[in-house]
Amino acid sequence: MTTHPIATLPAYQRLKAAAKAALADSDYNGPLWIIDPAIAVAQYQALRAALPRARVHYAVKANPHPAILRALLRQGSDFEIASEQELDQLLALGVDPARILYSNPIKARRAIRYAYARGVRWFASDSVEETVKLAEEAPDAAQYLRLEVDNASSDYPLGVKFGLARAALPDVFAAARQHKVDLAGVHLHVGSQCRDAQAWNRAVDEVWPVMTLLAEAGFRPRLLNLGGGFPITYDKTAPDIAHIGTALSPRLASLPETCEVVVEPGRYMSGPAGLFICEVINVQRKHGKRWVYADAGMFSGLYELMDGFFYPLELNGETPGLPDAAILAGPTCDSCDVLCEAMPLPRHLREGDKLWFYHTGVYTQNLVTGFNGMPAPRVVVCEDN
Ligand SMILES: *Cc1c(COP(=O)(O)O)cnc(C)c1O
Numbered sequence: 001m002t003t004h005p006i007a008t009l010p011a012y013q014r015l016k017a018a019a020k021a022a023l024a025d026s027d028y029n030g031p032l033w034i035i036d037p038a039i040a041v042a043q044y045q046a047l048r049a050a051l052p053r054a055r056v057h058y059a060v061k062a063n064p065h066p067a068i069l070r071a072l073l074r075q076g077s078d079f080e081i082a083s084e085q086e087l088d089q090l091l092a093l094g095v096d097p098a099r100i101l102y103s104n105p106i107k108a109r110r111a112i113r114y115a116y117a118r119g120v121r122w123f124a125s126d127s128v129e130e131t132v133k134l135a136e137e138a139p140d141a142a143q144y145l146r147l148e149v150d151n152a153s154s155d156y157p158l159g160v161k162f163g164l165a166r167a168a169l170p171d172v173f174a175a176a177r178q179h180k181v182d183l184a185g186v187h188l189h190v191g192s193q194c195r196d197a198q199a200w201n202r203a204v205d206e207v208w209p210v211m212t213l214l215a216e217a218g219f220r221p222r223l224l225n226l227g228g229g230f231p232i233t234y235d236k237t238a239p240d241i242a243h244i245g246t247a248l249s250p251r252l253a254s255l256p257e258t259c260e261v262v263v264e265p266g267r268y269m270s271g272p273a274g275l276f277i278c279e280v281i282n283v284q285r286k287h288g289k290r291w292v293y294a295d296a297g298m299f300s301g302l303y304e305l306m307d308g309f310f311y312p313l314e315l316n317g318e319t320p321g322l323p324d325a326a327i328l329a330g331p332t333c334d335s336c337d338v339l340c341e342a343m344p345l346p347r348h349l350r351e352g353d354k355l356w357f358y359h360t361g362v363y364t365q366n367l368v369t370g371f372n373g374m375p376a377p378r379v380v381v382c383e384d385n
């Protein structure tokens with residue numbers, strides 16, 4: 001397995017110390033998650049330094065743990081939401097609704113009404129239907145258009161489900177004019193875990209002409225929303241945020257000052273802030289292959305392993321020994337609960353060994369289902385930050 005750069009950072013030592021303390025405090029009693037909000041804060045600061053032109057709206061779905069949200073709010077971060085519940089969480093923390101971006105392009109009418117009644121004024125659309133629905137339920141809100149952009153550089157593309165095709169722009173413009181909609185800008189997402197630093201530059205080049213078209217059509221475009229996709233380290237190389245900043249900043253600096261630039265990072269902000277620990281409960285050979293069963297699987301939040309996201313691994317809190325391919329499976333009775341068909345796991349794994357998965361602060365905890373009565377992993381928050 002790779003040793004990842006965070007191993008050299010103090011934040012890594014904090015996660016590790018917290019994990020050791022949690023395991024020493026009580027006997028291991030099922031999977032646990034160590035969450036360190038200070039790491040999310042450090043990520044936020046690094047992103048701000050790399051992209052000073054962009055305002056940061058943390059994508060709440062990435063990790064909605066209140067300790068993470070609170071820590072980011074204290075730093076001055078803004079937020080991006082996709083549902084009423086995410087909005088409620090932010091309002092409970094005192095976030096100003098006027099600063100929230102509701103960027104899910106597909107919203108129930110009741111969700112729009114709910115958010116609008118509570119003061120949300122910025123909504124995404126990627127269709128005529130959504131633009132009209134928003135006009136009816138959120139009459140004087142600003143809308144930004146989620147546009148189709150290339151997602152080829154990302155490990156988790158989003159471009160098929162979302163994004164308005166250029167050919168549909170005239171219809172949206174016409175609907176917006178008819179309903180007196182404030183079309184305020186454009187929105188894109190290059191796909192999650194984007195590993196090409198130039199992808200955002202290309203995306204800006206793709207969408208900027210639409211800003212011009214909006215102005216020519218009599219609208220008042222003033223928001224360029226670059227979405228998320230900023231990568232963290234798994235097993236494949238990914239550019240660091242400073243590198244992305246160097247690549248993107250000149251392009252952003254060339255934009256008129258009246259244009260507000262925002263980013264909506266999720267994975268980058270909270271991914272490194274989590275460490276997940278689970279236990280090997282069975283190692284066996286079956287059909288000529290080594291099977292490793294853990295007490296956590298796809299229903300315990302390790303869902304992204306199935307998409308090929310290999311979390312940096314330690315064995316019992318130490319560098320793992322030489323790896324050999326194994327099938328890693330979860331504990332439930334569902335045959336789809338197989339996390340990886342060929343995972344490089346230490347050769348000498350035994351029942352009782354603990355798998356320490358780093359960079360598991362994102363798209364994990366909030367995917368736990370409790371299927372088969374498996375207990376939700378215990379969450380331990382590092383408090384002193
Ligand atoms: C999920 C999502 C994000 C965050 O994406 P990451 O790849 O985790 O950075 C940002 N914006 C929108 C609209 C999203 O749906």
